[in-house]
Amino acid sequence: MATRQMHLGAVPYGTGGPGSHTLWLDPEIPGDASVNIDWYVEMAQLAERGKFDLVFIVDSQFITPFSPPHYLNRLEPLTLLSALATRTERIGLVGTATTSFNSPFNLVRRFGSLDLISGGRAGWNVVTTGDAGTAGNYGLDEHYDYDTRYGRAQEYVELARALWDSYEDDAFVRDRETGQFLDATKQHVLDHEGTYFSVRGPLNMVRSPQGHPVIFQAGDSEQGRDLGASVGEGIFTFAPDIPSGQAFYDDIKTRARDRFGRNPDHLVIMPGVKVVVGDTDEDAREIEAANNDRDHTFGAALREFGRPFGWHDFTQYDLDAPFPAEALVHGERSFYTQAKAVTQRAVDNGWTLRQAVEATRAFRKSEFVGSPTTVADKLVEWWEAKACDGFNIGLDHPANFRRIVDDVVPILQDRGVFRSDYESTHLRGHLGLPVPENRHTAARRAG
Numbered sequence: 148m149a150t151r152q153m154h155l156g157a158v159p160y161g162t163g164g165p166g167s168h169t170l171w172l173d174p175e176i177p178g179d180a181s182v183n184i185d186w187y188v189e190m191a192q193l194a195e196r197g198k199f200d201l202v203f204i205v206d207s208q209f210i211t212p213f214s215p216p217h218y219l220n221r222l223e224p225l226t227l228l229s230a231l232a233t234r235t236e237r238i239g240l241v242g243t244a245t246t247s248f249n250s251p252f253n254l255v256r257r258f259g260s261l262d263l264i265s266g267g268r269a270g271w272n273v274v275t276t277g278d279a280g281t282a283g284n285y286g287l288d289e290h291y292d293y294d295t296r297y298g299r300a301q302e303y304v305e306l307a308r309a310l311w312d313s314y315e316d317d318a319f320v321r322d323r324e325t326g327q328f329l330d331a332t333k334q335h336v337l338d339h340e341g342t343y344f345s346v347r348g349p350l351n352m353v354r355s356p357q358g359h360p361v362i363f364q365a366g367d368s369e370q371g372r373d374l375g376a377s378v379g380e381g382i383f384t385f386a387p388d389i390p391s392g393q394a395f396y397d398d399i400k401t402r403a404r405d406r407f408g409r410n411p412d413h414l415v416i417m418p419g420v421k422v423v424v425g426d427t428d429e430d431a432r433e434i435e436a437a438n439n440d441r442d443h444t445f446g447a448a449l450r451e452f453g454r455p456f457g458w459h460d461f462t463q464y465d466l467d468a469p470f471p472a473e474a475l476v477h478g479e480r481s482f483y484t485q486a487k488a489v490t491q492r493a494v495d496n497g498w499t500l501r502q503a504v505e506a507t508r509a510f511r512k513s514e515f516v517g518s519p520t521t522v523a524d525k526l527v528e529w530w531e532a533k534a535c536d537g538f539n540i541g542l543d544h545p546a547n548f549r550r551i552v553d554d555v556v557p558i559l560q561d562r563g564v565f566r567s568d569y570e571s572t573h574l575r576g577h578l579g580l581p582v583p584e585n586r587h588t589a590a591r592r593a594g
Contacts, residue, residue, distance in 0.1 A: 158202075159190050165451060198556065200574070203363075256350060256351070272364070275291075292480060358585070417537045455485040519555045
């Protein structure tokens with residue numbers, strides 16, 4: 148069995164994502180960073196120098212004037228990642244795309260193209276879209292309900308994998324002497340007729356060296372956890388502490404094994420974390436506090452508060468009246484799990500709206516703050532406790548990320564928990580995941 152290794156992802160937020168409305172004030176960040184390909188190339192190459200497994204591009208397609216700066220003006224993930232593929236060599240390239248508002252054949256072809264362009268480094272973060280307002284951008288009067296969203300996603304991923312197997316790996320003979328280009332017996336029509344989609348196929352492209360793009364998933368609802376356990380190979384999540392991380396880790400891997408008959412080692416769980424590196428622990432905590440004071444203004448928090456509630460406008464309420472629990476109805480087709488938790492907490496504590504918003508601004512010290520040794524110790528502690536298999540590290544301030552690459556990663560390498568160099572050319576190899584055998588080849592071999 149291969150030695151267990153820590154996995155690291157870099158998540159660039161350009162001019163600033165949720166809770167980081169003032170990140171763009173950093174003089175090292177171009178004001179147009181979120182649409183500046185040179186900035187993305189620089190950050191991706193820095194992560195690759197640190198031997199990171201992947202760069203992860205988040206996305207959404209609905210905005211309001213209250214949206215964070217990075218959300219207001221950013222590049223489409225697959226276009227961006229295709230450009231990064233030509234300027235990097237080994238790092239994985241993972242992009243977010245929704246199963247709610249994309250035609251399966253078109254999206255599967257685009258991810259297949261990224262996988263070929265990058266030599267097998269593509270990954271797809273499968274989302275069902277929580278921003279309910281997105282429906283209006285695609286001609287729908289309302290967003291799909293939870294069951295429909297996750298039902299579509301389940302069928303979508305299964306359909307995608309079947310399309311990526313349209314050609315067996317040796318289908319293209321390309322024999323100039325005989326004039327044979329294709330072995331037609333190894334091209335396969337799909338003829339998919341499902342609950343939500345009808346696709347004939349075949350897909351007009353071969354598989355990449357890793358077979359299929361790696362499937363990532365990040366849902367935390369019951370439906371989201373089942374989707375991740377059934378089809379996910381990488382799981383993006385959040386955990387505030389080791390016990391919470393362990394509980395999620397055990398739940399997802401147990402579901403994968405017991406409900407879906409999967410090898411739990413074929414799911415890589417990577418919570419998102421904020422890391423701050425200083426010369427000393429005290430120095431790092433001062434940097435963290437300064438960043439928090441600048442980023443978490445009450446006005447920005449109030450405007451952003453409505454996102455899990457379908458971007459419901461909470462500025463219309465009396466801040467000092469009881470929390471308007473009736474607003475939860477607006478989250479039923481949005482980020483409902485999060486909206487319900489926020490509402491329940493406010494009601495249980497008898498909070499006003501102001502108190503509920505202030506709770507989102509509360510300074511929560513990250514565990515991953517300190518000197519390079521302190522940060523490395525904490526990363527290893529979580530990893531050894533099996534609260535995760537690795538981490539998605541927010542790429543916020545470039546100077547801080549350089550310290551992670553130059554000062555923290557070497558400590559992890561010296562301890563033997565993180566690679567000193569890439570051993571694979573594709574993302575599955577980085578993550579320790581098997582290359583899936585083409586289903587038609589497997590059927591042919593089985594007789």
